[in-house]
Each structure stands twice: as structure tokens, then as C-alpha cells.
Amino acid sequence: MATAQSHAQWSSRMGFVLAATGSAVGLGNIWKFPYMVGQSGGAAFVLVYLACIALIGVPILVSEWLLGRRGQKNPINTMAQIAHQHGHHRSWALVGAIGVLGAFLILSFYSVIGGWALAYMRDAIFGSFSGLDKTAIGTAFETFLAQPGELLAWHSLFMLLTIGVVAMGVAGGLERGSKLMMPALGLILIVLVGYGATTGGFGDAAAYLFNPDWTKLDGKVLLAALGHAFFTLSLGMGVMMAYGSYLGEDVNLLRAARTVVIMDTTFALCAGMAIFPIVFANGLDPAAGPGLVFVTLPLAFGNITGGLLLGSLFFLLLTFAALTSSISLLEPVVELLEERTPLNRIGATVVAGLTIWALGIAALLSFNLWSEVKFAGLNVFDLLDYVTSKFMLPLAGLGAIVFVAWKLKQDDVQRELQLGSGGFALWTLLARYVAPIGVLFVFWNNL
Numbered sequence: 001m002a003t004a005q006s007h008a009q010w011s012s013r014m015g016f017v018l019a020a021t022g023s024a025v026g027l028g029n030i031w032k033f034p035y036m037v038g039q040s041g042g043a044a045f046v047l048v049y050l051a052c053i054a055l056i057g058v059p060i061l062v063s064e065w066l067l068g069r070r071g072q073k074n075p076i077n078t079m080a081q082i083a084h085q086h087g088h089h090r091s092w093a094l095v096g097a098i099g100v101l102g103a104f105l106i107l108s109f110y111s112v113i114g115g116w117a118l119a120y121m122r123d124a125i126f127g128s129f130s131g132l133d134k135t136a137i138g139t140a141f142e143t144f145l146a147q148p149g150e151l152l153a154w155h156s157l158f159m160l161l162t163i164g165v166v167a168m169g170v171a172g173g174l175e176r177g178s179k180l181m182m183p184a185l186g187l188i189l190i191v192l193v194g195y196g197a198t199t200g201g202f203g204d205a206a207a208y209l210f211n212p213d214w215t216k217l218d219g220k221v222l223l224a225a226l227g228h229a230f231f232t233l234s235l236g237m238g239v240m241m242a243y244g245s246y247l248g249e250d251v252n253l254l255r256a257a258r259t260v261v262i263m264d265t266t267f268a269l270c271a272g273m274a275i276f277p278i279v280f281a282n283g284l285d286p287a288a289g290p291g292l293v294f295v296t297l298p299l300a301f302g303n304i305t306g307g308l309l310l311g312s313l314f315f316l317l318l319t320f321a322a323l324t325s326s327i328s329l330l331e332p333v334v335e336l337l338e339e340r341t342p343l344n345r346i347g348a349t350v351v352a353g354l355t356i357w358a359l360g361i362a363a364l365l366s367f368n369l370w371s372e373v374k375f376a377g378l379n380v381f382d383l384l385d386y387v388t389s390k391f392m393l394p395l396a397g398l399g400a401i402v403f404v405a406w407k408l409k410q411d412d413v414q415r416e417l418q419l420g421s422g423g424f425a426l427w428t429l430l431a432r433y434v435a436p437i438g439v440l441f442v443f444w445n446n447l
């Protein structure tokens, strides 16, 4: 049991890597990445996205872990303490604060979509898509969104599962949950890609994902790619900083980052190779947008042989992916409450979880009763998404990397990253210039 005196720790290096991968692999990989590829011109988007991951994502990921490991506390206290130790202003704690607040806000609407995944898993298992045509499936999705009671029930169940795992602690909950769910995720995805390979659409899907059409590449695609690199690696949300705070000295951060990034990217690309063959083989639209997973795919599942099993597996995959991410979003908030209030682990988890759940209700009402309640033209759901992904994540991520690259003693950083002089020169180039300028560029464009 974690107490303030003996801070919790991951039980093993592999447990940490799996938990971090679980955080990274989520709705972003399986729901968002394929439809973004579909909307932004296939492989050109994929290549830009990979560049963003390598040049900007990895340095920020490593910086957040490094800070968390040094602080061994929640992101706010970690930043305040390290800044103080190095003679910098305590206002650097803001970087942690924006992160924790970001995690809090994101989980509120992430859980709503996690609830959709649960609901669709039930539908898939009960064969509800079977024989429906395009209009009927579309209408079913709209009807589902129009019922606040339904959405509330599934959002509540999803949040309950999240709270249940997190309440069990770092090694006993987050790590154990990821150790169970991640292998299952991998297995399900292999089965689905294997199915894709048996359809006539596999070649088309591969061409779509891997043959770039550079004419589609413009500033907007670039921004979307970088924004998604942030989201998919769970950066700028206090999540990776919190995960770093449970790390021991023995873990090589760059090596861990390489594993997490390769797994995250593999999951995203495999999700594409599971989804697009079905889309192409059935003559459906790859650019369907957010409805790709909830409308286009069920249409296929309802009309192909083995669709019942494939559909059930697919939505189980989506649910697991969402859950290993949602637990990581709850963690920084729980860590903060645990350390700054008299609440114990379970109390902190319940209080944080219920507060986020309540905010999630406002998010789910944007699809029905409150669809006309708008701030600056955005409903609550879109507003939460917009403010977090366009402003808070880039700011917190930028703060973390600027602090590590410009404010810490660089000799120590080099030792901690276990880099020789050549490797560290490359790190410095990326961490001091490339990554911050990249983020600033995106941030500027968002303004």
C-alpha cells in the first residue's frame, strides 16, 4: 500500500513499459488514427506523423519521465520541487498543473467514448448489426447518441471500471491491468489483421496506408499529425510525468521510449490494416470521419460471414484500449489528491473519479439535451476536446521539454540518459530546438 513516506513503484521495468504502452495505445490509435488517415490523404499523413513522433514526441516523452522520476511526486509538486532545487521560479509548477487539469478534463469525455465502445460491444455480441443497411446503421448510431440515459449508463460503467482498476494501486492496479489487457489487445489485433488479409481489400488498404499522395499534404495535415502525435503518446497531461514518478533509477528512459513508441505506432498501423481491408472489401468510404468505427465497421460486421465474432472482438479491442488509457488519465489526479489531502488511495480514486464522471455528464449531454448549449460555437464535448488538445497539451509538453533542455544541469541530464557525446548532441538539438519550435509552430497556428 502506498503511503506518503514510501512512494509507490512499478514492480518491474516491463510492467512500467507495458503500462506506458497501455496509456499510449488507446482510442487515439484505433478510433482516431484510422479516420484521420482517411481524411488526410493516407500515407502522406502517416509519414509526417511518424516524423513528428520521432523528432518531437520522443524527446517530450523522455523529458516527462525524467522529471517525474526526479520528483517522485505528483506533477505539480514534482515541477515545484525540481524548479526550487535548481533555483528557478516555483511558477514552473504550472506545467504540472496544466497537465493534471488536462488529464482531468480529457478523461471526462474520453470516458463517454469508452462507454460507446462498451455499448457497441454489447450490440456486436447480441448480433444487433446483422442485416442492417447503411441508413439503418447510421440511424442506430444517431438514436444511441440522442438518448442521454443510455449514454449515461455506459459512461458510468466505463468510469466505474476505470475507478476499480486505479483504486487497486500502481503495481496492483495500473500495472496488473495493463499486463492483462495489453497482450489480449495484441492478440485480438492480430486476429483482425489476419481476417483483413483474407479479404479482397488488403492490397488496397496497404496501398492506402503506405503509398503517399503528397498533393494532399498541406499545413492543416501537418498540424493534425503533430497534434495527434501528442495525443497518442499521452503527452502534456501529467500522465507520463506521473508514470515516471513511480520509476526507479535503473530504467533506461530512451530505450523504454523506443519500445513504447514502436508499440504505439505498430498498434495504430495494425488498426488501419484491420479496418481498411474491411472498408475496401465492402465498398465503404474510408474518409467517413469519426463514424468510421461506429457506423462504417458495424455495417460490414452485420453483413459478412463471421461478422458476429469479428465485431465482438473489435469492440472488445476498442474497450480494452480505452481502458488502459483511461486508467492512466485518472492516475495524475489521484496521485495529487493522495499527496495533498488526507485521502488514502481508494478515497482519492473515488473522489477524483466521481468528479470527472460528473463533468462527463455535461459532455454526453452535448449529443442530445444540451446540443444547443454552446460556448464560442462549441458544445461542451467539443469545447473540452478543443481546449485540451489545442492549448493545454502543447503548453504542458512544451514546458516539460524546455525545462529539461534549458533549465536543468545538462551534465546530469546526459548521465541520466546514458548517452555518449554524439548521442547527446543529437538529443540537445532535438530537445532544445526542433521539438520546442515544432510545438510552438503548432500552438501559434492554433491561435
Ligand code: PHE
Pocket: 023, 024, 025, 026, 027, 028, 029, 106, 231, 232, 233, 234, 235, 237, 239, 325, 326, 328, 329
Ligand atoms: N494516448 C491515448 C490514446 O491514444 C489517449 C490518452 C491521452 C491517454 C492522454 C492518456 C493521456 O487514445
